[in-house]
Amino acid sequence: MKEEGSIRLAGGNETAGRVEIYLNGEWGTVCDDAWDINDANVVCNQLGFVRSLESRGSAAFGEGTGEIHLDDVGCGGEETELLSCYFNSIDNCNHGEDASVICQFTSDEPAPGLVFVNSFKGVFRANCYPLF
Numbered sequence: 001m002k003e004e005g006s007i008r009l010a011g012g013n014e015t016a017g018r019v020e021i022y023l024n025g026e027w028g029t030v031c032d033d034a035w036d037i038n039d040a041n042v043v044c045n046q047l048g049f050v051r052s053l054e055s056r057g058s059a060a061f062g063e064g065t066g067e068i069h070l071d072d073v074g075c076g077g078e079e080t081e082l083l084s085c086y087f088n089s090i091d092n093c094n095h096g097e098d099a100s101v102i103c104q105f106t107s108d109e110p111a112p113g114l115v116f117v118n119s120f121k122g123v124f125r126a127n128c129y130p131l132f
Contacts (some may be wrong), residue, residue, distance in 0.1 A: 005083040007046055009101070011061035016102040018061040019043050019070050028067035030059025030082075031093035032037060038077035039085065040101040046081050049103035057101040063095035073099070 001021045007015030019030045040052035071093055075085035 005081055007043060007049070007082055009057070009061075009103075010064065012100070015049065015105055016061065018059070018064055018098050018100045019082075020064060024067075026066060028069035029064035029095065030069050030073060030099040031071040032097045032099040033093060034072045034074055035099040039075045039082075039099070040075045040103075041077045042075040042079045042082055042085060042101035043101050046062045047103065050106060051104050053104050054100050054102040055100070057097060059096050059098040060100045061098075065095070065100050068093050068095070068098075 004023060006022040008020050008022075008027070011013075011018045020027050021030060022028075035055055035057050037052055037055045040055035044050070044052040060130050069089065070082070070087040071090065072088045073082070073085055074087070075082070079085050
């Protein structure tokens with residue numbers, strides 16, 4: 001049985017995707033109104049990741065289905081779960097506004113999508129996020 005407030009990522013991979021939350025017996029999405037890196041950090045931490053590399057809106061990982069459970073989420077960044085943050089349960093959103101995150105897997109590994117090129121003058125690092 002799923003617990004109220006459980007979250008998962010959908011439409012991407014194990015470290016990136018649309019944020020979905022289990023409430024009232026069903027999975028639903030989170031609106032991107034006021035969605036920022038603090039909110040994304042809470043999601044990534046709740047899922048066991050180190051932090052968020054990016055918060056995205058506008059259904060960056062595809063549109064979800066069903067209810068939009070949370071709107072106007074406002075986390076400080078230190079909360080242990082998304083339901084501990086401020087939010088409205090009455091939304092004015094559609095699934096084209098579903099919120100997403102890209103999480104960093106561990107602190108001692110490069111983030112997914114980082115490319116390192118060694119040269120005799122040093123190391124070059126570039127962000128190369130996959131397009132979803």
